[in-house]
Amino acid sequence: MPLIAVLPGDGIGPEVTTQARRVLEALDLGLDFEEAPVGGAGYLASGRPLPPDTLALAKRANAVLFGAIGDPRFEALERQLRPEAALLGIRRELGLFANLRPATLFPGLESATSLKPEAVDGLDIVIVRELVGDVYFGEKGRRTNVEGLRQGYDVMSYNEAEVERIAKVGFEMAKRRKRKLCSVDKANVLETSQLWRDVVNEMSTDYPEIELTHMYVDNAAMQLVRRPNAFDVIVTGNLFGDILSDQASMCAGSIGMLPSASLRAWSGDNGMYEPIHGSAPDIAGQGKANPCAAILSAAMLLRHSLNDEASAQKVEKAVGAALAKGARTADLGGSLSTTEMGDAVLRELA
Numbered sequence: 128m129p130l131i132a133v134l135p136g137d138g139i140g141p142e143v144t145t146q147a148r149r150v151l152e153a154l155d156l157g158l159d160f161e162e163a164p165v166g167g168a169g170y171l172a173s174g175r176p177l178p179p180d181t182l183a184l185a186k187r188a189n190a191v192l193f194g195a196i197g198d199p200r201f202e203a204l205e206r207q208l209r210p211e212a213a214l215l216g217i218r219r220e221l222g223l224f225a226n227l228r229p230a231t232l233f234p235g236l237e238s239a240t241s242l243k244p245e246a247v248d249g250l251d252i253v254i255v256r257e258l259v260g261d262v263y264f265g266e267k268g269r270r271t272n273v274e275g276l277r278q279g280y281d282v283m284s285y286n287e288a289e290v291e292r293i294a295k296v297g298f299e300m301a302k303r304r305k306r307k308l309c310s311v312d313k314a315n316v317l318e319t320s321q322l323w324r325d326v327v328n329e330m331s332t333d334y335p336e337i338e339l340t341h342m343y344v345d346n347a348a349m350q351l352v353r354r355p356n357a358f359d360v361i362v363t364g365n366l367f368g369d370i371l372s373d374q375a376s377m378c379a380g381s382i383g384m385l386p387s388a389s390l391r392a393w394s395g396d397n398g399m400y401e402p403i404h405g406s407a408p409d410i411a412g413q414g415k416a417n418p419c420a421a422i423l424s425a426a427m428l429l430r431h432s433l434n435d436e437a438s439a440q441k442v443e444k445a446v447g448a449a450l451a452k453g454a455r456t457a458d459l460g461g462s463l464s465t466t467e468m469g470d471a472v473l474r475e476l477a
């Protein structure tokens with residue numbers, strides 16, 4: 128029986144994860160669920176954002192269903208005790224280097240986006256973000272420089288193997304879609320990006336059927352709101368991918384709509400699945416959060432970790448059907464609570 132580790136986290140994490148778990152349970156696939164605290168909840172339970180038992184469960188499980196972390200009560204703690212340390216820790220410990228972030232616009236949500244409806248009509252793009260390298264994992268620190276000024280630094284670096292494995296995910300993904308891959312970097316300024324571009328170009332000879340383009344990240348930010356549909360698959364580093372995917376969420380109506388999968392192989396491994404949003408302290412505990420991103424993350428779990436494409440599509444269709452009937456949480460201009468939105472999806476699933 129496949130084991131699903133459920134790590135709800137803090138803030139709206141538990142609220143949305145509950146709905147995602149309900150959906151998985153309703154499919155009656157004989158899954159085992161085991162829950163463990165992480166982030167602010169981990170700190171409260173054991174004084175550590177990533178308790179060893181939680182990490183062990185994540186490693187043991189066939190897949191991890193993750194909520195969100197970032198309880199502001201713990202913001203003042205030293206970096207390794209803050210909730211965010213748990214997320215970086217799991218990603219690193221599980222080697223989850225490939226973060227897939229699809230951005231699709233469900234019919235009917237055109238009015239929820241901040242862009243012109245015709246610009247986002249039929250939106251269907253995927254951002255492939257590198258997840259365990261870049262400036263997030265490089266050497267970082269504070270020091271006093273020679274002039275006696277306080278200085279902070281974070282080193283950005285990628286080696287060729289790290290670029291190659293994420294670029295491969297981008298190429299393979301493009302192969303199964305519209306065969307267009309856009310690699311986003313800042314090669315006009317950054318040495319890291321120069322290497323990134325060299326490696327991606329070298330690999331492109333193995334993928335003659337893929338139309339490869341390169342774009343600087345600042346231009347990509349502009350194109351993403353100008354003509355998002357011109358993209359198919361975007362492959363990029365950790366920092367640029369983080370920013371561009373939040374931006375892409377606005378093309379899809381709400382950040383509460385965007386799921387993600389974090390993998391360490393193309394498919395079939397014990398990946399981690401989570402909405403791209405954070406713990407949303409401004410709405411936590413009020414039952415207002417949109418659970419769709421979490422529910423769609425569960426669909427990705429079915430697809431990538433359990434190789435159950437049929438069930439994945441069933442869940443995605445149920446979300447689409449609920450939205451088509453007008454089910455909306457506040458972020459989408461409606462008034463349903465988190466649980467009511469979950470109910471609406473479950474009704475369609477039945």
Ligand code: NAI
Nearest residue numbers: 195196197198382383403404405406407409410416417458
């Ligand atoms: P956020 O994604 O938590 O919230 C940004 C805005 O979007 C807020 O106004 C929030 O109310 C809204 N929002 C987010 N998810 C929503 C949902 N499902 N339904 C309706 N509205 C939603 O980002 P923010 O505010 O920058 O960060 C809050 C905390 O979360 C921070 O501590 C941050 O470090 C952490 N964080 C954690 C992530 C994770 O667990 N993967 C990812 C991003 C941030």
Ligand code: MG
Nearest residue numbers: 369370373403
């Ligand atoms: Mg982010």
